[in-house]
Amino acid sequence: MAHVSVFCFLASYIVAFGLELSRLLGRSRISRLVMVGFGLAGFVAHTWYLFNRNQQTHLPPLLSSTHDWMLVLAWVLVLFYLFLTLFQTFSKQELAVGVFALPVVLLLVASTYFLSQEPITDLAAEKARHGWGMFHASLLVFGMTAGAAGLVSGVMYLVQHRRLKTRHAEPTGLKMPSLARLAQTNRWSMIVTYFLLTLGFASGAYLGLQPADGESKVGLSDPAVMISIVVWLLFGGLFARLVSSRTPSGRQVAWLTIGGCGFLLVTLLGLQVVTGSIHGAAAGSAAPRVSTPAESAGVRS
Amino acid sequence: MNLQVVYCNHLTTDLALRERLAFSPQQLPDAYAALRAAFPRSEWVVLSTCNRVEVYRAQVDPEPSPSHQDVARFFADFHRVPLTEFFDDLLERTGPDVVRHLFQVASSLDSMVLGEPQIMAQVKDAYSLAQAHAASGPLTNELFQRAFNVAKRVRNETALAEGRVSIASVAVGDVGRRIFERFDDKTVLIIGAGEMATETLRYLKDDGASDILVCNRTLSRAVTLAGEWGGKVRPFDQLDRWLAEADVIVSTTGADPCLVSVERFRAVRSQSGKKPLLILDLGVPRDFAPAAGDLDDNVFLYSIDDLEATCDTNRKLRSKEVDKALVIIEQETEKFMAGLYHRATGPIVKRLREQWRLVVDQETARLFSRLPHLEQADRSEIERSIEQMVNKLLHPPLEALRDEAREGTPHGLMDALRRLFRLND
Numbered sequence: 001m002a003h004v005s006v007f008c009f010l011a012s013y014i015v016a017f018g019l020e021l022s023r024l025l026g027r028s029r030i031s032r033l034v035m036v037g038f039g040l041a042g043f044v045a046h047t048w049y050l051f052n053r054n055q056q057t058h059l060p061p062l063l064s065s066t067h068d069w070m071l072v073l074a075w076v077l078v079l080f081y082l083f084l085t086l087f088q089t090f091s092k093q094e095l096a097v098g099v100f101a102l103p104v105v106l107l108l109v110a111s112t113y114f115l116s117q118e119p120i121t122d123l124a125a126e127k128a129r130h131g132w133g134m135f136h137a138s139l140l141v142f143g144m145t146a147g148a149a150g151l152v153s154g155v156m157y158l159v160q161h162r163r164l165k166t167r168h169a170e171p172t173g174l175k176m177p178s179l180a181r182l183a184q185t186n187r188w189s190m191i192v193t194y195f196l197l198t199l200g201f202a203s204g205a206y207l208g209l210q211p212a213d214g215e216s217k218v219g220l221s222d223p224a225v226m227i228s229i230v231v232w233l234l235f236g237g238l239f240a241r242l243v244s245s246r247t248p249s250g251r252q253v254a255w256l257t258i259g260g261c262g263f264l265l266v267t268l269l270g271l272q273v274v275t276g277s278i279h280g281a282a283a284g285s286a287a288p289r290v291s292t293p294a295e296s297a298g299v300r301s
Numbered sequence: 302m303n304l305q306v307v308y309c310n311h312l313t314t315d316l317a318l319r320e321r322l323a324f325s326p327q328q329l330p331d332a333y334a335a336l337r338a339a340f341p342r343s344e345w346v347v348l349s350t351c352n353r354v355e356v357y358r359a360q361v362d363p364e365p366s367p368s369h370q371d372v373a374r375f376f377a378d379f380h381r382v383p384l385t386e387f388f389d390d391l392l393e394r395t396g397p398d399v400v401r402h403l404f405q406v407a408s409s410l411d412s413m414v415l416g417e418p419q420i421m422a423q424v425k426d427a428y429s430l431a432q433a434h435a436a437s438g439p440l441t442n443e444l445f446q447r448a449f450n451v452a453k454r455v456r457n458e459t460a461l462a463e464g465r466v467s468i469a470s471v472a473v474g475d476v477g478r479r480i481f482e483r484f485d486d487k488t489v490l491i492i493g494a495g496e497m498a499t500e501t502l503r504y505l506k507d508d509g510a511s512d513i514l515v516c517n518r519t520l521s522r523a524v525t526l527a528g529e530w531g532g533k534v535r536p537f538d539q540l541d542r543w544l545a546e547a548d549v550i551v552s553t554t555g556a557d558p559c560l561v562s563v564e565r566f567r568a569v570r571s572q573s574g575k576k577p578l579l580i581l582d583l584g585v586p587r588d589f590a591p592a593a594g595d596l597d598d599n600v601f602l603y604s605i606d607d608l609e610a611t612c613d614t615n616r617k618l619r620s621k622e623v624d625k626a627l628v629i630i631e632q633e634t635e636k637f638m639a640g641l642y643h644r645a646t647g648p649i650v651k652r653l654r655e656q657w658r659l660v661v662d663q664e665t666a667r668l669f670s671r672l673p674h675l676e677q678a679d680r681s682e683i684e685r686s687i688e689q690m691v692n693k694l695l696h697p698p699l700e701a702l703r704d705e706a707r708e709g710t711p712h713g714l715m716d717a718l719r720r721l722f723r724l725n726d
Contacts, residue, residue, distance in 0.1 A: 029457075161598070164476065164480060167610075170475060170479065172463070172464070177482075178480060178481060179481075179577065180480065180481050180483075180577070184482075249575050249597070249598045249599050250577065250598070251599075
């Protein structure tokens with residue numbers, strides 16, 4: 001288990017996704033069980049990997065590196081996916097959530113190959129002691145998770161809407177929730193995403209105002225912070241449009257959700273890949289050295 | 302052991318004749334009483350539904366048992382229908398074919414609508430009634446219990462019961478439930494009061510619809526339908542108002558020219574707003590102009606042809622599962638018959654073993670009384686040797702009996718064993 005790598009759980013999720021797709025051709029209880037098995041195996045490996053990283057960096061994954069942060073985001077999404085899949089397996093509903101959710105998970109996990117594994121800054125270590133850093137990072141992760149859920153349900157809405165409008169029979173392996181349920185999920189995911197991101201950015205601003213070493217202080221000049229503020233403002237614009245429309249159709253809400261959440265995910269993901277860090281300007285400067293597994297096992301001096 | 306079924310169904314007989322031969326729930330007590338009186342050694346189960354009339358019989362003794370003609374005569378006497386009018390339509394199956402047939406019926410392979418779920422409940426009810434009238438027995442009990450398990454296995458291991466195959470069920474279950482999460486907060490407008498309206502309403506009520514408006518040109522029919530389903534009658538001349546109020550519209554008038562043109566519907570939508578609306582246009586010709594469905598994103602217009610296409614797709618999907626189901630039924634039939642045959646040989650095997658045991662006990666007692674000096678260990682050894690000897694001697698005849706029992710009740714061999722070992726004595 002000490003040698004669990006990103007590839008281990010990425011491969012498990014790819015197999016689970018492949019099995020989800022194969023169910024479009026024909027359903028079988030065995031293939032569903034195997035699919036859930038691969039999903040669970042991937043999740044266990046994923047959890048173990050994050051635990052190992054925590055042991056190596058002596059920091060919670062949310063505060064350690066962009067690489068770990070992104071894996072936590074994927075981990076929360078997989079948790080939701082597995083919960084829904086297992087719940088549906090027992091209730092014999094078997095909705096094709098994985099067909100839409102797993103690509104997002106795969107994208108997030110695959111993107112970690114391009115992200116820095118170095119701890120972000122000493123900011124993390126210092127502010128984590130006060131809990132604000134953890135609070136800030138958690139809000140952003142949960143906000144992004146809600147955004148990803150909105151993206152998934154928005155796409156599901158459009159697929160289901162198109163099928164119903166064109167009067168096609170529901171494929172056996174592509175059962176989806178009702179339009180009413182999806183529209184409700186879209187609306188709520190927009191609200192929750194906006195609420196959590198606002199709080200997340202506000203707590204980030206508070207952290208930025210706190211006195212810290214000059215080198216590690218994250219300010220408005222940080223391009224990552226600037227882009228995040230722009231994303232937040234644009235998302236806020238879409239949110240305002242959703243709230244101000246008197247009777248938006250489900251399809252409009254779906255497009256708004258996909259636009260807003262998709263833009264949010266792609267921008268923040270792209271930003272991290274390009275800068276290599278959540279707080280690009282500060283990366284690397286005052287980072288503590290990542291300890292080796294052997295060192296982690298020993299007593300810290 | 303002997304099994305028999307005498308039956309007619311939707312594949313062999315027309316509805317008119319089936320109706321004459323069917324047993325209503327009120328007639329069943331008399332039917333069972335007549336069967337028990339005429340054939341007291343047999344166990345009986347009568348399965349009478351709109352698609353089939355089947356009389357199952359099981360009997361432990363091989364002879365004498367009622368023939369095909371005897372059961373047919375019972376039908377003729379009970380329903381007072383001349384035998385010549387239906388004898389050729391009344392089929393008979395015996396032995397393993399009965400088991401196979403019942404398994405197919407219970408698994409809905411023999412139903413008019415392949416995979417329909419009601420047949421299972423009907424078979425269960427039929428069996429319960431037979432029990433209630435003391436007409437069934439251990440053999441039919443085993444047969445029917447196994448049939449229920451087989452039907453369950455077929456349902457779980459194949460997709461035979463998946464996908465809806467009637468227009469109304471597809472309309473509500475496959476379309477309605479994919480648009481709305483629930484119907485108990487929706488207003489359902491029924492236009493027309495025909496059979497299709499009634500059937501669709503049944504599914505909507507099952508799914509919780511409670512606010513039902515009925516609009517029909519003939520008021521009396523609207524009142525009847527509304528009364529039957531707890532709906533409210535609304536005047537037909539204010540149709541636009543009810544169209545705007547509804548979340549689900551079921552239209553079955555088949556008016557020519559069509560009842561709701563695009564212009565009329567546009568006016569309705571401007572009144573109702575852009576709320577999601579499902580229109581099930583089940584009239585032939587159509588009641589709604591097809592272009593009405595394209596007015597906005599939230600209108601979902603389905604005609605009878607659209608729904609029929611889904612029914613066809615689902616029927617084809619079910620048909621693909623038939624072969625899988627038949628394999629399961631074949632396995633289960635073989636297993637059931639093997640168990641049945643094997644059990645038929647049980648009493649004779651038991652008697653044979655008991656007889657030999659008696660001989661062994663007598664002879665060892667005699668031997669030990671003559672050799673009192675034997676130690677307990679020696680006695681045990683002698684007893685074990687004799688036991689093994691008996692087992693080895695009995696093995697070939699019992700093995701032969703077991704082999705014979707795989708193909709059917711081995712009456713000849715059982716008779717031979719009885720005579721050779723004087724088991725009847």
